[in-house]
Amino acid sequence: LYPSEFHFSYFFFDLELIDVLWRNDIAAEKGARQLQPADQYELDLQLLTEKSIHAVSSEDLAELLEDVSKEGGQLDRLTCVNNVSLSEGIVFTAQNSWMLIHTIDGHIWWYSFFVWCTLLIPLVLNIPFASRSNGDNAITATAGLPSVPRRRGRQSKDEQLAAANRLPLSAREISEMTLGELHKVLKNESLTEHQKQLIRKIRRRGKNKVAARTCRERRGERQRSTNAVETSWNVPVSAVLSLDQLVPTL
DNA sequence: GGAGTCTGTCATGCA
């Protein structure tokens, strides 16, 4: 549903359908006159065409853009899930608000449609905003939003090293490839000696990382099995039969 | 802030 994940061509049509169906449900709840989705869609198109006559200036858009990100602005008064306001939850930049920028020579309707599609529908449907740190055109989520929990313990920096040194493969790929594939990569003449050394180190660390994990698993299993043996020998005194009980007839 | 835990890294030995 987000600009970073979908293609423009089906984005608007899908969301327009959601919008149509949603308004249909609301009309049903209120007991108002319900339009068939196809009729509603046609009506929207007609309205879109009429609204398109009203073009906006770049000043108008600059003001609107400022309002979107401004604390206390009209849009900011809406509160999204987790009690995060729009100004807290979304940071609009020249890169991520490309759809908005496209309206500079466009129309006010597209602006409102943009707001409806990208902001209000996620709020209404209780969908968390997407967070993509490496996206160029994504809406950036910030405070108060759910994030993937960081793994415990020391974190490997080999992925960053691989990227920073412009290695042709990721750290994971380097450590998981076969020896033959590794030699092919190392034969690459475009790689510097430093890059080749780094590839060997990353591979060694990657292999050792996995080995350390399995080693710990085995150690844990050994400890558990020895503990189990020890507890099996700790039989309660009351459970031990006396010699008289074992051989009552003697 | 300190203790406990988890996990990555290094050194070393062996195959």
Add this chain to the structure above:
DNA sequence: TATGCATGACAGACT
């Protein structure tokens, strides 16, 4: 000689 695996020791990040 190069490489992978196993393991102990240590260190950093997290609970």
